Amino acid sequence: MTTPTSQILHELADREAIRECLYRYSRGVDRLDADMIRSAYWPDAVDEHLDFAGNAEEFIAWSFPIMGTMDQTMHMIGNVLMRIEGDRADVESYFYGYHRVNGPDGNKADVIGAGRYLDNFEKRGDEWRIARRFVQTDWFRQYPDSADWEAGMLGMKIGLGGRHPDDLSYQRLRLK
Numbered sequence: 001m002t003t004p005t006s007q008i009l010h011e012l013a014d015r016e017a018i019r020e021c022l023y024r025y026s027r028g029v030d031r032l033d034a035d036m037i038r039s040a041y042w043p044d045a046v047d048e049h050l051d052f053a054g055n056a057e058e059f060i061a062w063s064f065p066i067m068g069t070m071d072q073t074m075h076m077i078g079n080v081l082m083r084i085e086g087d088r089a090d091v092e093s094y095f096y097g098y099h100r101v102n103g104p105d106g107n108k109a110d111v112i113g114a115g116r117y118l119d120n121f122e123k124r125g126d127e128w129r130i131a132r133r134f135v136q137t138d139w140f141r142q143y144p145d146s147a148d149w150e151a152g153m154l155g156m157k158i159g160l161g162g163r164h165p166d167d168l169s170y171q172r173l174r175l176k
Contacts, residue, residue: 026075033164047133071100087123113140
């Protein structure tokens, strides 16, 4: 698949809006910001995600209790490839997700997973959102432990990111 430069130029605003939607989703899951996640999906969207299938509200209800038990998560988006046809777009984007989990024994462990979001986007009015998502996990690694974060990075005490609304980004930035 090769997209002519003239077509990319014509689609530039739509392509950027789709990328921004992908980033809103990642921010929403990492900060546990339900409104940010809602802004990435159409209300009638379907998400097939690991052993879950349902709409955005059901996804929030399913994922927040799981993600809320984790100390930190970070989802990175890359290699976004899209084909836009009118008000519909097929989008494949690679993800890399880091999760610091609390084990049943009280120990911390790291889980890293990577794969691809296989998304069907729709533009309604002047806005692009996910209409259908399938999460394809390509690999993961579960570590039996996690670093001692209390020691600080390179021996320097640092403040770690938090969740909605306590994360500093909600006070320092206007991203809503």
